[in-house]
Amino acid sequence: MNEDAAGSSETSSRARLSRLERLLGFEVDPLNLPAWLRRTRGEHRLPVAVAIAALIALQLAMPTHLAFQPRYLLPALEAAIFVVLLIANPVRITRESAHLRPLGLALVAIASIATLWSGWRLASGLIDGALGDEPVAVLLKAAAVWFTNVIVAALWYWEFDRGGPAARASGRNPYPDFLFPQMTAPELAKPDWEPTFVDYLYLSFTNTTAFSPTDTLPLSRWAKMTMLLQSASSLVLVALVIARAVNALQ
Numbered sequence: 001m002n003e004d005a006a007g008s009s010e011t012s013s014r015a016r017l018s019r020l021e022r023l024l025g026f027e028v029d030p031l032n033l034p035a036w037l038r039r040t041r042g043e044h045r046l047p048v049a050v051a052i053a054a055l056i057a058l059q060l061a062m063p064t065h066l067a068f069q070p071r072y073l074l075p076a077l078e079a080a081i082f083v084v085l086l087i088a089n090p091v092r093i094t095r096e097s098a099h100l101r102p103l104g105l106a107l108v109a110i111a112s113i114a115t116l117w118s119g120w121r122l123a124s125g126l127i128d129g130a131l132g133d134e135p136v137a138v139l140l141k142a143a144a145v146w147f148t149n150v151i152v153a154a155l156w157y158w159e160f161d162r163g164g165p166a167a168r169a170s171g172r173n174p175y176p177d178f179l180f181p182q183m184t185a186p187e188l189a190k191p192d193w194e195p196t197f198v199d200y201l202y203l204s205f206t207n208t209t210a211f212s213p214t215d216t217l218p219l220s221r222w223a224k225m226t227m228l229l230q231s232a233s234s235l236v237l238v239a240l241v242i243a244r245a246v247n248a249l250q
Contacts, residue, residue, distance in 0.1 A: 034186050036176075036194040042094035042169035043196040045086065048158065051197065052082050052107075055151045058144050059114050065125070066141060068117040074110050081107040093165040101164065108155045115148045119233060126240040142241045146208070146234070153230045154204035158197050160222065168194065177220040178203065208234040 056075045059067065068074050081103050089095050122145050125131035131138050158165065162173040180199060182189035199216075206214040211231040218224045 033171075034183075034189075034194075035192045036168070036183065037171060037174055039171040040169050040192070040194060042089075042092040043165055043194070045089060045091055045093055047201075048093075048155075048165075048197040049082075049086065051151050051154065051201065052078070055111055055148060058148050058151075059111075059118075062118055062144055063141060065130070066118045066121045066145070068114045074114045077110050078107055081110075089166070092169075094169045096166040096170065100166070104159055104164065108152065108159055111148075111152050111155065115145070115152045118145050118148065119237065123236065123240055126244045131244075138244060139241070142237060146237060149230065149233060149237075150201070150204050150208050153208070153226070154197065154201040156226055157203055157223070158200040160226075161195065161200070165197075175219075177218065177223045179217045179219055181215050204230065207231055211235050 056078055059075045059078075060071070062071075064071065085100060085103060085107070088097065088100050122131070122141060126138070126142075131141060157178065161177045162168050162175070167173060176183065178195070178200075180195055182193050186193075203216045206216075207227050207230055211234065213227065218227050
């Protein structure tokens with residue numbers, strides 16, 4: 001009786017595990033794994049290069065009272081680090097290095113400092129009226145900070161999901177931090193599909209506008225907390241802008 005019960009329990013456990021593997025797509029033949037689970041050529045450098053260039057341009061265009069001072073320090077550091085990363089992986093991001101990884105994280109950390117500073121200065125200006133009463137000018141300043149928030153959060157998601165772009169290209173980590181629709185429904189995607197920076201940018205944009213996950217779910221705790229902080233900062237910014245607009249109309 002005990003042996004039969006144990007056997008039944010083991011069979012049930014295996015059945016549940018098999019179902020979970022099917023849901024996540026891990027039951028695929030090892031010789032025919034989807035691209036996001038195996039070694040690939042790596043994603044193209046161009047999309048993230050355009051995003052970083054746009055981020056630096058937004059920081060340089062930020063009004064003096066919103067920019068981190070000295071205003072050219074952080075953008076110059078970001079540009080210098082990015083040039084090094086670009087030389088290491090000029091076309092496709094495949095090269096893993098004990099030096100390149102910290103540089104990539106340092107670039108995003110510096111951009112985060114600049115964004116947090118601008119966001120704090122913007123929030124303070126909206127509260128005390130230091131930004132002035134011109135609606136168009138206030139909206140343009142808020143939009144600049146909002147877009148930098150979207151890009152920086154996308155860079156964090158892109159840098160940390162499964163160890164970063166180079167680690168994803170090696171296919172050595174099968175456990176995703178973000179569950180994209182193509183992972184659970186591989187029949188709806190091309191066999192060579194894998195998440196790239198554009199997917200993380202879309203994730204960041206939708207999280208900032210909807211204040212919650214949409215089609216992509218965070219799985220790890222760091223992903224959940226990062227999305228929580230991004231949604232909270234966006235909600236505060238939008239609430240302050242709306243409050244300022246209502247006050248201006250009165």
